[in-house]
Amino acid sequence: xxxxxxxxxxxxxxxxxxxxxxxxxxxxxxxxxxxxxxxxxxxxxxxxxxxxxxxxxxxxxxxxxxxxxxxxxxxxxxxxxxxxxxxxxxxxxxxxxxxxxxxxxxxxxxxxxxxxxxxxxxxxxxxxxxxxxxxxxxxxxxxxxxxxxxxxxxxxxxxxxxxxxxxxxxxxxxxxxxxxxxxxxxxxxxxxxxxxxxxxxxxxxxxxxxxxxxxxxxxxxxxxxxxxxxxxxxxxxxxxxxxxxxxxxxxxxxxxxxxxxxxxxxxxxxxxxxxxxxxxxxxxxxxxxxxxxxxxxxxxxxxx
Numbered sequence: 001x002x003x004x005x006x007x008x009x010x011x012x013x014x015x016x017x018x019x020x021x022x023x024x025x026x027x028x029x030x031x032x033x034x035x036x037x038x039x040x041x042x043x044x045x046x047x048x049x050x051x052x053x054x055x056x057x058x059x060x061x062x063x064x065x066x067x068x069x070x071x072x073x074x075x076x077x078x079x080x081x082x083x084x085x086x087x088x089x090x091x092x093x094x095x096x097x098x099x100x101x102x103x104x105x106x107x108x109x110x111x112x113x114x115x116x117x118x119x120x121x122x123x124x125x126x127x128x129x130x131x132x133x134x135x136x137x138x139x140x141x142x143x144x145x146x147x148x149x150x151x152x153x154x155x156x157x158x159x160x161x162x163x164x165x166x167x168x169x170x171x172x173x174x175x176x177x178x179x180x181x182x183x184x185x186x187x188x189x190x191x192x193x194x195x196x197x198x199x200x201x202x203x204x205x206x207x208x209x210x211x212x213x214x215x216x217x218x219x220x221x222x223x224x225x226x227x228x229x230x231x232x233x234x235x236x237x238x239x240x241x242x243x244x245x246x247x248x249x250x251x252x253x254x255x256x257x258x259x260x261x262x263x264x265x266x267x268x269x270x271x272x273x274x275x276x277x278x279x280x281x282x283x284x285x286x287x288x289x290x291x292x293x294x295x296x297x298x299x300x301x302x303x304x
Contacts, residue, residue: 006033007055008227009064013208014042014050016194023211027052030214031223039064039233040171040200045085048197049205057230059292060279064233067201068151070168073192075179077161080189084119084176094188096161103163106185107153110178115145119176148173162193202232230294231268231276238262241270242277250278251297255287266291 014023020041028036031054039051039061048071053061078096081088149170157164167175176192183190198205209217209226217223240258242250249256250269258267258280267288269277281291 005055006031006223006227008053008057008224008229009039009232010052010054010214010227011203011208012050012052012214013205013210014047015211016047017044019044020050023050024052026211027054027214030211030218037061040069042197043085043176043195045087045192046195046197048195049200049203049208050197051200051203053230053233054227056294057227057233059294060230060233063236064201066171068168068170069173069197069201070166070199071175072156072164072166072196072198073175073179074162074164074194075182075190076193077163077183077186077190078188079191080180080183081191083191084180085192086194088191092189096188098160098186098188100155100158100160102186103158103182104155106182107155107165109185110150110153110182113147113149116148116174116177116181117145118143118174119180146172150178166198202235229276234268234279237266237268237279238264239268239270240280241272243272247271247277247295248297250280250290251293251295253290253293255283255289256280257286258288261286261288271295 010027012023012027014020020038024036024038028034033054035055035058037053037058039053042048042050051061051064053059053064076086077098078094079090080092082091083089150167150173151170152166152168154166155163156166167173167178175195179190179192196205214223214226217226240260240262242256242258246256246258261282265282267280269280269288271277275295277295278290278293280288283289
């Protein structure tokens with residue numbers, strides 16, 4: 001397989017100090033692949049799992065981004081900053097007198113579904129402008145709270161005034177905001193010192209590769225072996241196998257009936273030989289409409 005034909009998902013271990021865009025640019029250069037995108041950003045301060053999609057896999061990035069995440073965060077009590085992390089300007093300082101038991105008790109208060117206000121220094125946009133740009137101009141915008149869910153949160157190390165926590169959460173959760181809110185609840189302030197994403201959905205940091213390892217794979221001609229197939233991003237949807245006539249209709253973009261309709265609004269359609277054909281969306285009257293078609297018609301083959 002040539003580098004121009006690469007298609008799949010890369011589990012990258014993003015180094016601290018690089019933006020997600022920086023990593024995408026490096027991967028484009030290493031793989032000689034123009035079509036590369038990330039499925040969920042990481043701040044420059046953060047390291048760890050960053051999923052990149054190459055080729056047609058960019059079309060399933062939204063499903064990877066929607067998965068749950070797990071982070072390990074180191075934070076410092078007693079100091080608050082405007083960015084909620086170590087790179088910001090100090091806004092307040094307090095003596096740290098809280099105990100480990102108090103911290104553990106307050107951490108448990110974050111479990112479950114909650115409204116979280118994004119930090120002012122965030123990439124989300126207000127009137128088309130990223131919030132962090134407005135913040136750098138000295139502007140503060142009222143941010144709308146967003147629903148997030150903390151599935152699990154635990155204290156890993158207690159070395160006051162610093163501590164380390166692990167957080168398993170839904171997409172869109174800002175760990176910086178969680179750390180800031182914890183500091184407010186403890187009445188001493190807090191800011192994020194370091195952050196590592198150790199998992200994104202089923203992808204773990206133990207299997208993530210570095211940019212240096214990617215370059216080594218290019219030199220050896222083994223880049224393709226590092227890619228996960230794009231349907232890994234669709235594993236949460238039921239799968240159906242269709243006959244040749246239905247396959248042709250799907251590839252042509254026609255809606256079809258399925259002999260055994262899945263109990264879901266989206267499903268994966270495979271050919272008899274195991275090829276992923278498309279992601280189908282339930283339409284109406286038991287018809288399924290091709291939502292994303294990945295396969296091409298095999299016109300040169302004899303289907304008789």
